[in-house]
Amino acid sequence: MSVDYNLHPKSKVGLEYLGLENNKNVFWNLTPPELYEQAISRGEAILTKDHALRVLTGKFTGRSPKDKFIVDQPSIHDDIDWGDVNQPVSEEVFDRMYDKVINYLSEKDLFVKDLFCGADEKNRLNVRVVSEAAYHGLFSHNMFIRPTKEELAVHEPEFTVVAAPHLKADPEKDGTRTSTFILCNFDKKIILIGGTLYSGEVKKGIFSVMNYLLPKKGVMAMHCSANHDEDGKTAVFFGLSGTGKTTLSADPDKTLIGDDEHGWSDDGVFNFEGGCYAKTINLSPEGEPMIYATTKMPGTILENVVLDENREPDFDDVSLTQNTRCSYPINFIPNASSTGKGNHPENIIFLTCDAFGVLPPISKLTPEQAMYHFISGYTAKVAGTERGITEPQATFSACFGAPFMPLHPTRYAELLAEKIKKHDSDVWLVNTGWTGGPDGIGHRMKLKHTRRMLSEALAGNLDNAEFVTDPIFGMAVPTSVNGVPSDVLIPRNTWDDKNAYDVKAKKLADMFIQNFKQFEDEASEELLAAAPSV
Structure with a gap:
């Protein structure tokens, strides 16, 4: 490989705690241009006309909620609202799948990103994403909060996402529902993802962890967008898909705090993320000019967006999926907050x-x-x-x-x-x-x-x-x-x-x-x- 990964800053903690200390190629905290090179050279992505990165996620173009499980452990059993959403899985199934994932990844090149979830230093989570896909590295770089070199030098992961998107489970032998699995273990502080390349699983997996941890500290965890005016008056917008949450919060006369996930602490509102993950179906410069502009920027990922013969995105083409997306750092939006924080709404x-x-x-x-x-x-x-x-x-x-x-x-x-x-x-x-x-x-x-x-x-x-x-x-x-x-x-x-x-x-x-x-x-x-x- 042309990239000398040994020159890149590493966290205080290696991969020994995962059992992946012997991998030959571990690419630590690569920059977006380097992740571009890796994703393209490995056939994961191509460039659009304007040098955004287009990725096709294959069979899965959205989350797989029925394949998402929480490991049922005494430490959390009485807290979880078990049911169709929060499905339990045994520690034995997790341990079996963990061994399978680690054995599989031990022969692979790995991409590691060390990041933060949460703009509030008092309530942020140190996150590590380990994946065989360079594209997951760039997605994580876009979506989470990027540490400074000084912060990275003392970064110790509090929760780790281990992604093996091309590894499929055997339901009969492994005890999973299908060949796809998203397993969250709160005791071991690990999320295992396999059988799906869709990057939304990485983002939402950590969001779910925050939604468990923060309320125990008296911090409200919210699936919402947020902005504030020039006087600091903050508003938060809750809403399911298609209700206008992103459209109405992306007001050019307001400062955008964030578009999807926030906490509300004793100090005010704070964004969980360092980026945005916007739907692009029917996206146009007239309807959503600021989001549309990001799709022309190097560093943006376009997921499952159809390109024409000139590699121009066709946002009206839903032949691959209606859940077409773009991922970009929040500073690609001109009026985005530099702190990710706001006053009490x-x-x-x-x-x-x-x-x-x-x-x-x-x-x-x-x-x-x-x-x-x-x-x-x-x-x-x-x-x-x-x-x-x-x-x-x-x-x-x-x-x-x-x-x-x-x-x-x-x-x-x-x-x-x-x-x-x-x-x-x-x-x-x-x-x-x-x-x-x-x-x-x-x-x-x-x-x-x-x-x-x-x-x-x-x-x-x-x-x-x-x-x-x-x-x-x-x-x-x-x-x-x-x-x-x-x-x-x-x-x-x-x-x-x-x-x-x-x-x-x-x-x-x-x-x-x-x-x-x-x-x-x-x-x-x-x-x-x-x-x-x-």
Whole structure:
């Protein structure tokens, strides 16, 4: 190899603790240009026209949640919210797979990146990523926080991701569900990944670890974006895919703290990451100019994006997957924060894309309602997105990120409510979905109206507004917002058929209630009282 890996800075700790001390080629903390060379020379990637790196991840173009397991150990057994999301696996299965992975990797070239997760020095996690793929090295460099040379010299990994993407498990012999496996061992502080090249497993694996560790320290772990204005007023945006979390937080007039994962400590909000991992489906310079610009920059990774004959990305082509992505350091965004930190949020926004068209475009929540909607994590799929879906389908993901939350949802909700009350934060529910009727009859909320409503709320201009109570969902709805037609604010008024609205609203309210039954045993009376009324 042309790269002399011995010239690169190393952490205080070698690979002996993993059993990989005898590998001939271990590439320590390579720079992005060097990782480019390695990824291209090994056939992992090609260059785009503008010298971004295009990677195809093969069969898996997204996460494999059914193949993700937590090792069931006495030290964590009573903490974990076991179930379909947090699936248990025995220590015996982990140990068997660990031996298999280490034996496999002992004959491979390895790429090691030592990094931080968490911009807050008091609450960050020292992370190491070890993979046979150079592409994972560059992805980790983009997505985590990069230490200085001085910090790297004393870096000791507190959690290690060991990735063998081309190693497949044998379910019958190894005890896994399929040939793919993502196994998290909190006692050994190791995440094993095999059978999938998709880099999102690396990022979300560490996110899940943070979501376990931080609440035990009284730090709220959040699947959200965040920004602040020139006066330091901070806002956080929760929302599932397609609700506008990235779009609405990437305001050119605000400083972007981060776009996906944050903590809320006694000192304020901090980004977990050093980069962004944005969806690129239908990406355009008109719709998302700042994100689009990053796809033209060397250092950006384009995942599963189709290139034309000139190696120009075609972001409208979903023949490989609808989950096309780009990964880039956050400083590729011109208005990104240099510290990754913000003050205690004055405003918290829950984003939902309500395809039933019955939720108000903006409404204010009480702390109890905030807990209820946070635990519910509602959005909706529109008709036609999947075979057999002929009307909107409600989707609930607890804490707006259930796949990454090891503790019971009420643990996060109670911590969030505690911080909301302590710091007097306002909580808003914003519907970026349909108005005037459901999908197929009504139309999407105009982005300019949503932006205007948010702008007025974040500026404090709705603090003294007149509100009415939604008779079914119970939240407070402003009767007027400067720059927004008043008839848009009350969803029933936008429907031609008022009776049809009532039927749909009651149907969605019942979906909320049915979904929440799984949390009733852990919920307080005040929390249960925040449910919609049917």
